[in-house]
Amino acid sequence: MEPPSGAENRYDAAVIGSGISGLAAAVFLAKAGKKVAVFEQAPITGGLLQSFSRNGAIFDTGAHYIGAMEPGQSLWKYFNYLDVADSFDLERLDPSGYDLYKFPDYDFRIPSGYDGLTEALISACHDDNPRVIREIINKIKDFCRLAHLDNPDSDFIRANLPFAGKSSLQALREWGATPVLCRNLLANSPLYGVSPTRCPFYIFALTLDGYTAGAWRFAGGSGKLAAALTDSLQRRGGEIYTKTRVDKIFSENRTASGIGLTNGKKIRSDFIISTAHPKTLCGLSIKGFSDSYKERITNLEDTPGVFSLYLQLNPSIMTANYNTHLYMEHDSSSIYDADRTEPSYIFYSISAGNNGNTLLQAMSFMPMQVVMPWEHTASGKRGEDYLKMKQQWEEKIISCIEKHVPGLKKAILHKNSATPLTFRDYTGSWNGSAYGIAKTIEQEGPRGIYHRSRIKNLLFAGQSAFMPGLYGSVISAVIAAGEILGLADLVNRINMES
């Protein structure tokens, strides 16, 4: 469907992008009676929430597992308000160990629940004083309680003040954590793509807290969540236009006034919420952004890209209701080095497929320089050398996993893989970056990207605007929609409905 022209094409808010943040922001606004439209360049909605099918099996693009989905918990509250909490299937990961960290010299299985987490750390970290471990876990818990937006006493800034400028590693060390305790707690850093030496404390803590509340994987694909959000928006009169790329932002007196589409149409809107990568936004024709502001954003560091591997396996391979994080290094601080050309960390999960086969989904960070030679090529036309490079990465990853999953190679029925270029071309991620702008301590404060831009009423949302992950992206949507509706009022309504 084409966006309307003439007097009808005026909106209270135009949303750029239909990933989880764009769809969530649009539903928040539509529920409050605002006239809202989402503009998505891809043929289908969902962004990184999209699922895809290969040889009859459904795989996810960018959603392996989520936390806090028990009724009353944080993410559930937002999904409940968005009217989608019951619209997709989840499989709970083992509460006694939802993630297995496999370091070269030992394993650590991390459980849900703060009590279980504390006990698991006490038994794994022999050199640590149990009292210190208890104190550290309590501090993380207290921080998160205050930092969560849905807590009636929430005050993210106050909670975060003592840690401003401190990395997650520095905060833990100052509290007396030994290297082993730091290693176990900070092994979740691949979920946000920044080394613990540079990651702000709150990103680490909120990510840990989410899964400590419980961990679930999507059964049948995260695409169902995208479809449910799309449906929820349309039922409330919100409009969605796919295959519709935004290429201009209009403003008058430094206040947003509308967007332009590549088909030449102009859409008038009082507010614009952009969930595109901020560098993508800066690449559009924008009246109102100075060259220095654009340059500042364009020079920000991004998270690395990922190589994803999707295997269909003979059902003889056992499924596991936990994820494995395979470390070739002793901790997670060096796996992000941009000059790495070999996998130094692999995430994988083995689950039951929709078609009776076993599915293995794996990912590893892949620096952009590995795929640079093909950066100007299009998907499906990148040539033999590219296919060879992909095959080499597939084989390396499969060989690493096979050491822990005997018989893996022989059980492979079908295999597919994706590089940062695939992500760039199918999900619109800037340069193939997995999680957008890197949330580092250097890129916080005045250098950071938050919900307000230099143009009044042009708002940022999405993983670069708050923090990576589905939870962080939903929060970014609450904050952006809250700027229009009143944040306290919106959060209050979300809490009232749960």
Ligand SMILES: Cc1cc2nc3c(=O)[nH]c(=O)nc-3n(C[C@H](O)[C@H](O)[C@H](O)COP(=O)(O)OP(=O)(O)OC[C@H]3O[C@@H](n4cnc5c(N)ncnc54)[C@H](O)[C@@H]3O)c2cc1C
């Ligand atoms: C491999 C991988 C695995 C992940 N696993 C997990 C996980 O297990 N759990 C978890 O919580 N998170 C996970 N994440 C992170 C999570 O997927 C993201 O943080 C989240 O989905 C980002 O949502 P978003 O709305 O910010 O952006 P996106 O989903 O990227 O949506 C942005 C949308 O904007 C559109 N767009 C861009 N420019 C324009 C334009 N000019 N005009 C129109 N449309 C435009 C794009 O096409 C895209 O659809 C993973 C990410 C990756 C890459």
